[in-house]
Amino acid sequence: MTAIETIVVGAGGRGNSYGNFALEHPQELHVIGVAEPDPARREHFVRRHNIAPNMVYPSWESLLATNEKRADTIINCTMDRLHFESTTRMLELGYDVLLEKPMTPVLEENARLVHQAEASGRILQVCHVLRYTPFWQALREVVQSGKLGKIISVTHRENLAYYHMAHSFVRGNWRSEATSGPMILCKCCHDFDVLLWILRRRKVTHLSSFGSLVHFRPENAPEGATERCTDGCPAADACKYDATKIYARTNFGWPIASIASDEARLEALRTGWYGRCVYQTDNDVVDHQTVNMELDDGATITLVMNGQGDEECRTMRWDGTKATLYGKFSARGDEIRVHHHLSGEVEEAPVIARDSSGHGGGDFGIMRSFVNTVKGNPDDSVTTARESFESHLLAFAAEESRLNKTVINMDDFRARLDNVGAIL
Helix, strand or coil: CCEEEEECCCCHHHHHHHHHHHHHCCCCCEEEEEEEHHHHHHHHHHHHHHHCHHHECCCCHHHCCCCCCCCCEEEEEHHHHHHHHHHHHHHHHEEEECCCCCCCHHHHHHHHHHHHHHHHHHEECCCCCCHHHHHHHHHHHHHHHHCCEEEEEEEEEEEEEEHHHHHHHHHHCCCCCCCCCHHHHHHHHHHHHHHHHHCCCEEEEEEEEEEECCCHHHCCCCCCCCCCCCCCCCHHHCCCCCCCHCCCCCCCCCCHHCCCCCHHHHHHHCCHHHHHHEEEEEEECCCEEEEEEEEECCCCCECCCEEEEEEEEEEEEECCCCCCEEEEEEEECCEEEECCCCCCCCEEEECCCCCCHHHHHHHHHHHHHHHHHHHHCCCCCCCHHHHHHHHHHHHHHHHHHHHHHCEEEEHHHEEEEEECCCCC
């Protein structure tokens, strides 16, 4: 079996996670090139994948400026605001593209990407990795089996651990809407997507949302707090966000690996983003948000995004006319319990063991799906650009509702896109 050749664009956390699939499954995927502006990350990636010098690029622009197709596919892990321009050019050159979510933080650009992918006949698959985890596949199987009866109400919580919130959305790359996008899109398009996938083709008709930035504000800083955690802050001992607690450790997992090597980490905290006091950064995205949705069959969904969790996990409750499902998706252990109303029986739904990849096994799952799709054998969980567009629409509608404190009629929201030549 011939391996699919690919170029990874963006050799950060996501690029390395997907690249690991090629290292463990070289018969399926071969990474032959990389484009990455950070020299240390680029060189590390080159060594791991033994990439030839003529396939190493300092940017996505320099890769695509050759005006020639250098591989079968590209895995696009650039930052969110670069997705549209880079992916447009990749599709023009004839690449099949696996694109990290979200597609783009600009609504109209999402519609244009769908148009372009379909017009060109190229594959544009979006990294909604949750679909490929054993947990979510097991949950979907329970719901689709009819065991719960008709679904009446769903409560779904995306619980960010406090350190994740601080790392990514207060100090890090996704702290500002202007440079990344709305929090509900960047973090929760996964959640909208997996909910729609489980419910299959049911349609959201109305949506409302509330949320704000409550905690990570200057007025909430402890008395005497310094601008950096490395400046001898008097509040350090009592502060769970103290950077030296979170990052200055001897192990090297996430999020520590995002900062620097062991030797350079303390200096990075003294000078870089991640050493800043969480109450004194330039962040503006929300730290909590709730979205309420009504479906075309009358069922309702409540999606909660919370940035003050003790544990990184997703929890959920699905209430049907026959049974109630309780679930927890967590690195500490997955759990699905079905409580049957008539008999009172509590049934444990089996969840097979996840593999070693991130997102509960979803990172390798999406890679295998992409490889098979390129080879002409797509599975029934493939997130095409058009299918992913629906989850993005809900996120954009939620942000509009939050800002304007209005209920969104989704048919009207979709109709507005017709005025910009969109796909609906």
